[in-house]
Amino acid sequence: MTTARTTETDESPQSVAPTPASRRGGWAPLRPLVLRLHFYAGVLVAPFLLVAATTGFLYAASFQAEKILYSHEMTVPVGDEKLPISEQVDAARAAHPEGTVSAVRPSPEGDATTRVMLSGVPGIGGTHTLAVFVDPYTAKVRGALEQYGSTGALPLRTWIDEFHANLRLGDNGRLYSELAASWLWVIAAGGLVLWFGRRRAQRKIRGTSGRRRTLGLHGSVGAWVAVGFVFLSATGLTWSTYAGANIDELRTSLRQATPSVSAAAGGEHEGHGSGSDSAEGGASGSAAGDVGLDKVLAAARAEGLGDPVEIVPPADASSAYVVSQVQRSFPTKQDTVAVDPATGEVTDTVRFADYPVLAKLTRWGIDAHTGVLFGIVNQLVLMAVALSLILLILWGYRMWWQRGRASAFGRPLPRGAWQQVPAHVLVPLMAGVAVLGYFVPLLGISLAAFVAVDVILGEIAYRRGKRTYGPAKEAAK
Numbered sequence: 001m002t003t004a005r006t007t008e009t010d011e012s013p014q015s016v017a018p019t020p021a022s023r024r025g026g027w028a029p030l031r032p033l034v035l036r037l038h039f040y041a042g043v044l045v046a047p048f049l050l051v052a053a054t055t056g057f058l059y060a061a062s063f064q065a066e067k068i069l070y071s072h073e074m075t076v077p078v079g080d081e082k083l084p085i086s087e088q089v090d091a092a093r094a095a096h097p098e099g100t101v102s103a104v105r106p107s108p109e110g111d112a113t114t115r116v117m118l119s120g121v122p123g124i125g126g127t128h129t130l131a132v133f134v135d136p137y138t139a140k141v142r143g144a145l146e147q148y149g150s151t152g153a154l155p156l157r158t159w160i161d162e163f164h165a166n167l168r169l170g171d172n173g174r175l176y177s178e179l180a181a182s183w184l185w186v187i188a189a190g191g192l193v194l195w196f197g198r199r200r201a202q203r204k205i206r207g208t209s210g211r212r213r214t215l216g217l218h219g220s221v222g223a224w225v226a227v228g229f230v231f232l233s234a235t236g237l238t239w240s241t242y243a244g245a246n247i248d249e250l251r252t253s254l255r256q257a258t259p260s261v262s263a264a265a266g267g268e269h270e271g272h273g274s275g276s277d278s279a280e281g282g283a284s285g286s287a288a289g290d291v292g293l294d295k296v297l298a299a300a301r302a303e304g305l306g307d308p309v310e311i312v313p314p315a316d317a318s319s320a321y322v323v324s325q326v327q328r329s330f331p332t333k334q335d336t337v338a339v340d341p342a343t344g345e346v347t348d349t350v351r352f353a354d355y356p357v358l359a360k361l362t363r364w365g366i367d368a369h370t371g372v373l374f375g376i377v378n379q380l381v382l383m384a385v386a387l388s389l390i391l392l393i394l395w396g397y398r399m400w401w402q403r404g405r406a407s408a409f410g411r412p413l414p415r416g417a418w419q420q421v422p423a424h425v426l427v428p429l430m431a432g433v434a435v436l437g438y439f440v441p442l443l444g445i446s447l448a449a450f451v452a453v454d455v456i457l458g459e460i461a462y463r464r465g466k467r468t469y470g471p472a473k474e475a476a477k
Helices: 027-069 085-095 155-166 170-197 210-237 242-253 293-302 357-369 375-402 423-439 441-463 471-476
Strands: 100-105 114-119 128-134 141-148 309-312 321-325 336-339 346-350
Touching: 027 155, 027 170, 027 375, 027 441, 085 100, 085 114, 085 128, 085 141, 085 293, 141 155, 155 170, 170 210, 170 242, 170 441, 210 242, 210 357, 210 375, 242 357, 242 423, 242 441, 293 309, 293 321, 293 336, 293 346, 423 441
Parallel strands: none
Antiparallel strands: 100 114, 100 309, 114 128, 128 141, 309 321, 321 336, 336 346
């Protein structure tokens, strides 16, 4: 009888029965547990991460593609003097009388068009607007495109953004991206711990081949970009469905919510929400007794609000204009003022400099995540991180393939690692996981599912006499 030769690697759980857990270092009993978690999470969550990484790569590239594809609408030849913003809005309304004016973004640069956003336009979704592009020098309309979000995403970037966020399946589809973000930092941190836990000689890539080389590439690249993965995971969770709601609640309880101006004519600003995050319909500023867009913009300029800005008309007769800076690139410009439509006076002001610390960090984190904080450099870094994640996933699956024996595909790691963790380590660890699972629900639910399935399969294997790992079998060897 011949026995297939097995190769001992640093990923193979070592025999643990002969040495009591209490005599071994703190890392030794945890390593098999971390390795098994990293393996299962990688195999089962990787498809979601692969979709998120691929669409994230495309989204980062879409900023520059958008400038090329929609250059006619977005840019104009530089003229001598820009026309009043009210004339530009009138020209947009003459070309597109449908819907209502929900916001106006005056031309921020010499060669940029003015955007007049219309809501309630037939065929345009409720969260989208129709952006009418106007030449600020001639008031000639250069085109109209569907627009989405506070960064002014046009059709190409909008399609990629929605596929990245929810697979274009609506709110239910957002669960995929939250699941991916919930696990990305766990997988990255686990891989980093495993990589630095290896002996230095085992980390080298040069001169290796087969599975050892794949492992070296997987570990080396993962170690270099792990911080980027943790950052993307943390910032992605801030606007997710469930974890994001918990984060918002925590920030509110700590008085760290994003402040916003009062849209009522003459009120104190509120400690929640963001005046520049959304803008829903209102009048166009031509009603009797309304000072008009030009005086409103002049009042905002007097308060120091430089370009780029967005003007949101009053929602009703008792509301004020809201003028917000919308520069997300660094240095961030996010000051906001409310202007009384009857008098043209500023009634409330919120300065970005006065934001609470967590509100500033959240703003910067989201903007870096979406590639706007540092412009093209930010986008190139995101593309590199996304490409690294794609490669890591492919190498991970290749390692799983290479673990197989003969006809067996993807031989799993042995069970029972958690049994070797000392109680004084396991109990606090489980408590920490429970708290984390509460704040990041999709992580907690999926982890509980992994554990339940693993325990059930282990029990079935044990009852059949095929248990592959644990004190009983190790002692019998």
